[in-house]
Amino acid sequence: MGSSALCHYSINKGAAFLGLGTDSVRVVKADERGKMIPEDLERQISLAEAEGSVPFLVSATSGTTVLGAFDPLDAIADVCQRHGMWFHVDAAWGGSVLLSQTHKHLLDGIQRADSVAWNPHKLLAAGLQCSALLLRDTSNLLKRCHGFQASYLFQQDKFYDVTLDTGDKVVQCGRRVDCLKLWLMWKAQGGQGLERRIDQAFALTRYLVEEIKTREGFELVMEPEFVNVCFWFVPPSLRGKQERPDYKERLSQVAPMLKERMVKEGSMMIGYQPHGPRANFFRVIVANPTLTRADMDFLLNELERLGQDL
Amino acid sequence: MGSSALCHYSINKGAAFLGLGTDSVRVVKADERGKMIPEDLERQISLAEAEGSVPFLVSATSGTTVLGAFDPLDAIADVCQRHGMWFHVDAAWGGSVLLSQTHKHLLDGIQRADSVAWNPHKLLAAGLQCSALLLRDTSNLLKRCHGFQASYLFQQDKFYDVTLDTGDKVVQCGRRVDCLKLWLMWKAQGGQGLERRIDQAFALTRYLVEEIKTREGFELVMEPEFVNVCFWFVPPSLRGKQERPDYKERLSQVAPMLKERMVKEGSMMIGYQPHGPRANFFRVIVANPTLTRADMDFLLNELERLGQDL
Secondary structure, three states: OEEEEEOHHHHHHHHHHOOOOOOEEEEEEEEEOOOHHHHHHHHHHHHHHHHHOOOOOOOEEOOOOOOOOOOOOOHHHHHHHHHHHHHEEEEEHHHHHHHOOOHHHHHHHHHOOEEEEEEEEEOOOOOOOOOOEEEEEOOOHHHHOOOOOOOOOOOOOOOOOOHHOOOHHHOOOOOOOOOHHHHHHHHHHHHHHHHHHHHHHHHHHHHHHHHHOOOOOOOEOOOOOEEEEEEOOOOHOOOOOOOOOOHHHHHHHHHHHHHHHHHHHHHOOOOOEEEOOOEEEEEEOOOOOOOOOOHHHHHHHHHHHHHOOO | OOOOOOOOOOOHHHHOOOOHHHHHOOEEEEEOOOOOOOOOOOOOOOHHHHHOOOOOOOEEEEEOOOOOOOHHHHHHHHHHHHOOOOOEEEEOOOOOHOOOHOOOOOOOOOOHHOEEEEEEOOOOOOOOOOEEEEOOOOOOHHHHHOOOOOOOOOOOOOOOOOOOHHHHHHOOOOOOEEEEEEHHHHHHHHHHHHHHHHHHHHHHHHHHHHHHHHHHOEEEEEOOOOOEEEEEEEEEEEEOOOOOOOOHHOOOOOOOOHHHHHHHHOOOOOEEEOOOOEEEEEEOOOOOOOOHHHHHHHHHHHHHHHOOOO
């Protein structure tokens, strides 16, 4: 298996859980923006084959957790095709972008995937949990993988078409009908309504990014291509002190301190994390369809207020 | 691994999913009432060892799906102790009985288990899904098994005790706080309130069983020890015809036909299944705390009404 250095930790976890072992996961290099480098994927496959391994699956990511990066799916699909490998796309976070005519180009090539994971409970804000696994397969693969024909649960002598029963196709047994949440939301909002949500999230992200650029003490980690806005808040005492040897260490302490203050005041909740060599930075996700520009202004004002004495 | 012939199909499924393979699951014989036979467990372990296998886990069941059978946990714990094996109890269905002083003896020996699975969403009727995995371990085993220390998600530099964070101890990532449903229900009902529910379910089961015994055309599969009431409805045309060569075949068609009728009328829903050599029989689960004797009467009257022409 191959996956980028910035893929979700569930890839490693899945390999461990399925008994394949984490050693069977090869990490493919990502570029500065966090996108998988197809040439390195090709190289990792050759290396694995040279060692006698049989690479069988590539997991690309559409919308990484921190930077919101979209892997170049078309180029990765080419590699998979050349090597006869299963092409999986982890679009848990970014998959909903397909609903937007304006932005769906970020996922160009996803139509070539063998499987796609998509979480409507993320960007579309369906109630937790609502996760879809989409398959190209038409041979009833899930049934062949997971079916155990437990006759005491999945009776075959029913008065309707039992191929409609999904119980024996999934990993779990007793579970909620999670797909109903997506279906109801789609019915209520319509495709256009959901598209408006996505487009609005991108537009509001753009507003927040431009505001960050104009304010003193705010520094973007990079220009976002999605709705993940990653930035540092540099408090007054650290501004212009980039040359100090303890700058990065002190900057790393800012986000946890501000997080503690905002949580204790109850004014807002913003995540932060370190990332590779980068010091702790904030990551604002602009997804909630009820957010407005006033909320973006509040967020930045509040960070300034909470951090003015640092 | 060893599990009884009547264990839940999730045991086999789990073995497949974890990469152990279903061949690594040994089926232990069960007695007439569906309880695991400890002597056969001992025998299966010896056989496996003789073949060079290393048996490591026994999964006993407290409340099998169909018959509601409780395996003899104390005797099984003895076997596990002798062989140094992990003792797991699948008490998904029957675990809630522990809340009843009157009936908890059915689970005698469960205190010796290494792990217990319990679904409050079954007998206690907590909202789907609410499943607990209880462990004897105090060495933070889940963290050691499932922890991936994804620094971008599980920050360590927080202002509170991060050992309280459970995110990195579980298999999934984004998930509902299912335990809240149990906690709220327990707070609202109290231990005594939940105990009353269990005792009432057993009492109402007893009423249904006695009613079944007095009515013509109803035949118990066996005396239940739990709230699973398994019985045949023998329609007028089949009564007293047990000697006919096609009796079993025709009896097997009764439950699916009645199920179709009740579903189409919308009057009730009762499950049925074949079981080993036994023809399709109904399985009524008496669990809902709002059920009354009148509901039990309705159920039997309705089966008589729907099946009078068969």
